[in-house]
Amino acid sequence: MRTSTKKAAIKLPTKIRIVCPTCGNDTDFYEVADGVILTTRYTQNEDGSFTPISDDSQVFGEIKFYCNECDEDLTQFHKHFLEMLF
Numbered sequence: 618m619r620t621s622t623k624k625a626a627i628k629l630p631t632k633i634r635i636v637c638p639t640c641g642n643d644t645d646f647y648e649v650a651d652g653v654i655l656t657t658r659y660t661q662n663e664d665g666s667f668t669p670i671s672d673d674s675q676v677f678g679e680i681k682f683y684c685n686e687c688d689e690d691l692t693q694f695h696k697h698f699l700e701m702l703f
């Protein structure tokens with residue numbers, strides 16, 4: 618990957634909270650995935666209506682991570698975000 622050397626230089630202690638370096642936000646973030654294939658399974662009911670059974674998503678592109686307050690690109694913290702996602 619193009620950012621491998623950059624990522625290797627960033628070492629976060631496991632207990633640290635992500636704080637946006639631009640605006641100080643440490644609560645609201647969002648993730649954007651490129652090249653996603655969403656598959657939703659449905660069952661057709663007796664009356665002809667449909668009910669979704671399950672959602673499947675596969676990400677083929679890049680996943681970016683942003684501050685929800687100022688839209689700063691925080692993708693460098695994405696790995697930490699995944700580790701802390703429960």
Ligand SMILES: [Zn+2]
Binds near residue numbers: 638640641642
């Ligand atoms: Zn911010």
